[in-house]
Amino acid sequence: MSLEIERSRRWAARIPVVNRIATLATALFGARILLPEVAAAHGISGRAGLPVPAWLFAWAAAFVLIVSFVLLSALWPKPRLQNAAERRLCAWPEWLSVPAGAIGLALFALVLWAGYHGVASSAANFDPTFIFVIFWVGVPVSCLIFGDWFRAFSPWRALARGVGWLGARTQLRRRAPLRYPAWLGRWPVVAGLLAFAWLELIYHDHDDPVLLASLSLAYFALMLLGMALFGIERWSERGDAFGGYFNLFSRLSCVEVHDGALWTRRPLSGVPALPIEAGTVALVLVVIGITTFDGASNGVVWNTLQPHVQSLFTSLGLGDAPSDELADSLGLLLAIAIVCGFYRVGILGMRSVSRRYETAELSRRFVHTLVPIAFAYVLAHYFSLLMWQGQAIGYLASNPLGRGSDYFGTAGWHVDYGFIGSNGIWYVQVAALVIGHVCGLALAHDRALASYRSAAEAVRSQYWMLVVMVGLTSLGLWLLSAVNT
């Protein structure tokens, strides 16, 4: 069964319209059991219209990557992305951040209002769809096009800047009392993302609107505290899990706002400038690992293994729900470890080519090459969710509490599942993965040219990165196609 149908099944408990898809998914699953030969012949079900077996897509993707590697080695002799210049497009008035921040604060207030005063049903409440689909998936995807626009809309940063502005007007402005420790780096972002992923993917009552509103409020307070201690901009870049996550993907964009202007830059040239601090390697690997676990948790391998792990915890005296959550927590860590293993193989291989850099230094030097891959994983795995469940925000915006209001006249809208077919989604997923990994190869090639003295070392090192890219592409395609097979 395909990922999008499984996604719909997960959401069926929340949104009534999705129930129809869930029924369809159940019917497909039943048909699979009745007709095992047909199911086995396709490798994946739900995409029965594919002209070739799904695993052939992995081979074709590997071929594309190898050809890209050859072309890069032959036609890209000098680094082009390391210090690429930006071009000023137009002025960007500073006052624009005021209405943007106000919108961010208004949306945050809406989340609190819907959470505390809306119906307890996660299907009809605004919060679960807004937080898990629009905020968690829609914002990072949009950062590819618009750059780091969340920075201006961030409600906690907007409030802190407002308070700071007031303080300056009343002569109460003061410097941050603490210096941000270098060893902390991006670790708060890593911890925040892991916590959010655990909430979304593992915790049983994750879609309770009251819980979501309370956690949002707690996060807001934590961000204000961090900014008060370490400074607004410093904490926004290093301590805000979502700000750091969105900023990571915005580096893939061709536009950026800074110094009062809108700037354009060469595609991919924003990624090599990613500051490598403590926790940066972990951040990129954790992002890929989280998505990997999300895919694997719907697949046959984890669904076969998970009950055994769960029974282990049950035998220790834990209840069903905690055992299930503990087993999935182990699965999440395992998925991150597997992704780390792929990267480690590539780094050790590069180290075997030249002793010029230590293993840790190589890890830091080349980790930015995984950023487009992390984005590709996110886009590929959540594309169906965004395309289908994202439409629900249309009627939820008019009726955020689920009590029958119709503020914008859109409460009667419904999710159109015919908007894009499952095969169309599959092709988008494959294209996203392949393009993301080709971009990763290009970034790695460019960094190798800048890092190694001899062309032979640079080329040899990239053979190992090719293994990493091919492996991660194959893993991604396998996860997408193996859902519920």
Place this chain on the structure above:
Amino acid sequence: MAYLLPALLLLLVLLTRRYPGERALLARADGSHLRTRRHIVEAGACSPRPTTVPPRGGLLIAASLAVRPPPSPSAAQQS
């Protein structure tokens, strides 16, 4: 396993310390291959070199025995 096979095959090759196609890639990267080819083509098109015919048969024996070598065929034709 069918999905991961390309990556595993590639890894296996690299573990044996082989980098298939490395020399060709380096040659391409250096641009020497292209430069050499372009040089040959350009030289051939613009200025054809005068060809010298090596002596053969009786002329070869005569040339080796002669105290003074015989005149070149082109000089003989002009005279």
